[in-house]
Amino acid sequence: MAGKGTTAKTIKLRISRYRPERSGEPFDQEFTIPFRDDMVVLDALNYIKDHVDPTLAYRWSCRMGICGSCGANVDGTPKLTCALYLKDLKKRPVRIEPLANFAVLKDLVVDIEPFMEKLESVKPYIVRRDKRPIERGEYRQTPEELDLYRQQSLCINCMLCYSACPVYGHDEKFLGPAASALALRYELDSRDQGSEERLAAIAGEHGIWQCTFVGECSVVCPKHVDPAGAIQQLKVRAANRLMKSMLLPLAER
């Protein structure tokens, strides 16, 4: 980045640092680095790590918006840092913080364990009551059946939606946007039979009914999964299920 063709243009970044082994509190540190129009926020972080301060900690992997590792709050909004051009940001310095609503482990690295637990709780895989031997081949599905859950299946677990969700900020036990969207993804899958096993996580005390429909999760989602919409669909399903169980107690749900 600092090689041939670098112009004199520079950009100032203010990055939130937290070094558990030294200071008790996070602090801000400013960096002024060379800047080109084709640089994304992640390029700037990589430049700092390579040329200015190798102790800067942040997560990244694919650089193409599919691994879901590089999320951070940039100027207060949760973003994939690999998909956000510095030239598109108006404010200077550019403010980079760890994703909101998660505990910080170091600099921009947050503790994703709470999210992983929520993800596990909705059993994000096909659950079958009638397990059949692998020799009998795969469970088949038509393109139309796939279309039903395609949108929710695009989730990359980047957790931007959790950073944007004030309900999760208020109650860390809330199932939250992405786990709910993935729950719906399997609920809508024609091959799945796990509704009964997911019910407690989805519609329990810390499930979908906590959602007050702020809608910001769907605004920040880089994959247009629309978790807010997914949660509302789960609410309709849960309500229908309850009504059916009251009106037709013996029917199979």
Added chain:
Amino acid sequence: MATETLRKPYVRHRSAWWWTKNPRYVLFQFREMSSVFVVLYAFLVLWQLWALRGGPDAYYDFLAMWYSRPMMVLNAVVFAFAILHSITWFALTAKVPLFRIKGRPPPGALVVGANLAIWVALSLLVLKLLYGGF
């Protein structure tokens, strides 16, 4: 796991003013708050019914109060919140596709538009019933 850890996860404090940081959070707070005003209006209507029960004099006293400037201002505020509540509520209907057209959920704009249109039509009908032709 019994592994020793050097982690010291830092939990950040959320300011009570978190909702002022983003215009969409502000709108959300106003939408939530609008329910308070809708309930307030329900109590005002109950009060009106109570006055009606008190006979003509009591009701005229009530009307004098009802058309006073502070009550007009209060009604205007309640009306504004009721409109906000209704519009934001109908805007949510697009998120819950209850049926499919040719295997696809209906377009969101169509669902919201149809709900708003029916709401406006019914409101005009009520106005016509109350105040006659216009």
